[in-house]
Amino acid sequence: xxxxxxxxxxxxxxxxxxxxxxxxxxxxxxxxxxxxxxxxxxxxxxxxxxxxxxxxxxxxxxxxxxxxxxxxxxxxxxxxxxxxxxxxxxxxxxxxxxxxxxxxxxxxxxxxxxxxxxxxxxxxxxxxxxxxxxxxxxxxxxxxxxxxxxxxxxxxxxxxxxxxxxxxxxxxxxxxxxxxxxxxxxxxxxxxxxxxxxxxxxxxxxxxxxxxxxx
Amino acid sequence: xxxxxxxxxxxxxxxxxxxxxxxxxxxxxxxxxxxxxxxxxxxxxxxxxxxxxxxxxxxxxxxxxxxxxxxxxxxxxxxxxxxxxxxxxxxxxxxxxxxxxxxxxxxxxxxxxxxxxxxxxxxxxxxxxxxxxxxxxxxxxxxxxxxxxxxxxxxxxxxxxxxxxxxxxxxxxxxxxxxxxxxxxxxxxxxxxxxxxxxxxxxxxxxxxxxxxxxxxxxxxxxxxxxxxxxxxxxxxxxxxxxxxxxxxxxxxxxxxxxxxxxxxxxxxxxxxxxxxxxxxxxxxxxxxxxxxxxxxxxxxxxxxxxxxxxxxxxxxxxxxxxxxxxxxxxxxxxxxxxxxxxxxxxxxxxxxxxxxxxxxxxxxxxxxxxxxxxxxxxxxxxxxxxxxxxxxxxxxxxxxxxxxxxxxxxxxxxxxxxxxxxxxxxxxxxxxxxxxxxxxxxxxxxxxxxxxxxxxxxxxxxxxxxxxxxxxxxxxxxxxxxxxxxxxxxxxxxxxxx
Numbered sequence: 118x119x120x121x122x123x124x125x126x127x128x129x130x131x132x133x134x135x136x137x138x139x140x141x142x143x144x145x146x147x148x149x150x151x152x153x154x155x156x157x158x159x160x161x162x163x164x165x166x167x168x169x170x171x172x173x174x175x176x177x178x179x180x181x182x183x184x185x186x187x188x189x190x191x192x193x194x195x196x197x198x199x200x201x202x203x204x205x206x207x208x209x210x211x212x213x214x215x216x217x218x219x220x221x222x223x224x225x226x227x228x229x230x231x232x233x234x235x236x237x238x239x240x241x242x243x244x245x246x247x248x249x250x251x252x253x254x255x256x257x258x259x260x261x262x263x264x265x266x267x268x269x270x271x272x273x274x275x276x277x278x279x280x281x282x283x284x285x286x287x288x289x290x291x292x293x294x295x296x297x298x299x300x301x302x303x304x305x306x307x308x309x310x311x312x313x314x315x316x317x318x319x320x321x322x323x324x325x326x327x328x329x330x331x332x
Numbered sequence: 333x334x335x336x337x338x339x340x341x342x343x344x345x346x347x348x349x350x351x352x353x354x355x356x357x358x359x360x361x362x363x364x365x366x367x368x369x370x371x372x373x374x375x376x377x378x379x380x381x382x383x384x385x386x387x388x389x390x391x392x393x394x395x396x397x398x399x400x401x402x403x404x405x406x407x408x409x410x411x412x413x414x415x416x417x418x419x420x421x422x423x424x425x426x427x428x429x430x431x432x433x434x435x436x437x438x439x440x441x442x443x444x445x446x447x448x449x450x451x452x453x454x455x456x457x458x459x460x461x462x463x464x465x466x467x468x469x470x471x472x473x474x475x476x477x478x479x480x481x482x483x484x485x486x487x488x489x490x491x492x493x494x495x496x497x498x499x500x501x502x503x504x505x506x507x508x509x510x511x512x513x514x515x516x517x518x519x520x521x522x523x524x525x526x527x528x529x530x531x532x533x534x535x536x537x538x539x540x541x542x543x544x545x546x547x548x549x550x551x552x553x554x555x556x557x558x559x560x561x562x563x564x565x566x567x568x569x570x571x572x573x574x575x576x577x578x579x580x581x582x583x584x585x586x587x588x589x590x591x592x593x594x595x596x597x598x599x600x601x602x603x604x605x606x607x608x609x610x611x612x613x614x615x616x617x618x619x620x621x622x623x624x625x626x627x628x629x630x631x632x633x634x635x636x637x638x639x640x641x642x643x644x645x646x647x648x649x650x651x652x653x654x655x656x657x658x659x660x661x662x663x664x665x666x667x668x669x670x671x672x673x674x675x676x677x678x679x680x681x682x683x684x685x686x687x688x689x690x691x692x693x694x695x696x697x698x699x700x701x702x703x704x705x706x707x708x709x710x711x712x713x714x715x716x717x718x719x720x721x722x723x724x725x726x727x728x729x730x731x732x733x734x735x736x737x738x739x740x741x742x743x744x745x746x747x748x749x750x751x752x753x754x755x756x757x758x759x760x761x762x763x764x765x766x767x768x769x770x771x772x773x774x775x776x777x778x779x780x781x782x783x784x785x786x787x788x789x790x791x792x793x794x795x796x797x798x799x800x801x802x803x804x805x806x807x808x809x810x811x812x813x814x815x816x817x818x819x820x821x822x823x824x825x826x827x828x829x830x831x
Contacts, residue, residue, distance in 0.1 A: 170620075177620040177621070201616070202610070202616045204617050205632040205633060206617060206628055209632070228599070228600060260635045261674065
């Protein structure tokens, strides 16, 4: 699987390259600035891009802007954005085109190599990987949302994991539930939130995120 | 009916003002006597109470000017000095002298405060001239009536009645005008001078600066403590854990692995702490996107349904954006915490050179800036930028808070309008037709001088000479008039923009 990587901190960039290579990815470009990133994304058309939000030359949200620009040129280009802090605003902008294939994680998540690589794979396959922090803030700002209050604590846990972008199987593994139990919970959640049920994992995640973002 | 009543009110007011002018004169004379006693005899004790009396009368004048004439007059006095503070040894120092009790230093301070304030002497001048400066005008109807009564008493009731009638009928137009005039005179004489206004502004800015510097120092101390007790300590622990793992690597790989896992967890916690700290210092979105998107991000994080309108033409300076951001953050948090609100509206816009932020919520209101420490904090933060916070929160809601930060944006000089070009052209050209071609040529023509030089009026043939000279004078005068008019116009426009 071909990856473009953008990270300005040399040590972290090398670490990420090593991590991805160790898991069988082919790093076709490892760049350190916004303009280089946009060129690499449009030129190389990688299977997935791992992008730091803050990059030279402006050290603002250069990386995010380049990723969004590239997705406008190459619709559905899978992008996983890494940052020192997560913002609902940025998550919304990434999700805005509704096509999936986006991820938004705190940089700390690379500490756990397995989970991080899993997130990269999920994004590459057109899924979503939202940081638990994003989801926590999303739910906190939905604290007064009527239908959410009707969920049982278990359903809420399932909802959180689903919003992070995990498949039914992964959720079952996390919560020690059988596949059919997870299925039952998801059906109940969708009924309570008034969403149309769907069998497709990715579409389901996007529906949940759209619901939470419609505050 | 109402006009009769308003006439009566105005008459009563003008009479009262005339009486007050007399009272003012009395107070002025008392003050003058006190001044003479003080400076000629040295009886300094009588000075402060006399000034106090004078200030009481002028304060009443100011209040009446505001209430009856609709002309608010600010107090021109310097702020009262604080009471003397004893030194560490319990003595009170005043210059080179030490006192056991605070009475004398306190008196000295008050003495300096009263004598060195020009407003004291302006008060005295006003009080002494009060009957002339407005009092007489205000008393005119009363005097006319009294004159009439005197005539009537003197055995001439017809003339007396005519005077009284004149006072009553004339009073209808005259009295309101006299009250207004009195207010204007009071405003001119009792208001603060430009110098006093600047002095007040300087002392206000001084207080705001001290507060800003203090709160900044406290903030830095807090950050230092947080880093010292949090992230720094954790990094030390991580270093030690990794060191221990290194030593165990050969002998007990299992234990080393466990230690490394612990180090990783500790580093994640340290990161979280630093992240929280950074958010409190300068929120990342603010640094990355500016005030508009930072406010949008706040709205997304708020549990209220928040509607945001941003109308900013450019970015303000970073410290100012930060102050505005934290103010919005605090106001939204207040709305969610206390106000029982479900919806909020945030409006951020450029108003000329200033930045205005309005936060409204549909809660039950009752927020009081005097009591809420949060609102006080916002005011303090904004004070460093001359910003103000106005809160309207009637019981039952809605609550609206308006923040205004003046001079948030650079004001570009207005582009030269055609009018201004015309004005400049007129300024440059008007002397040429008026003086050499007009007036000088006229003098030469009158004197019958043979000199023709380059005067057009003397070069053309005889019958056209006078019309050309007169035309030149008219042209020059016209250009000067246009130049003056356009200058006045632009002045007015600029004055409006600055005010």
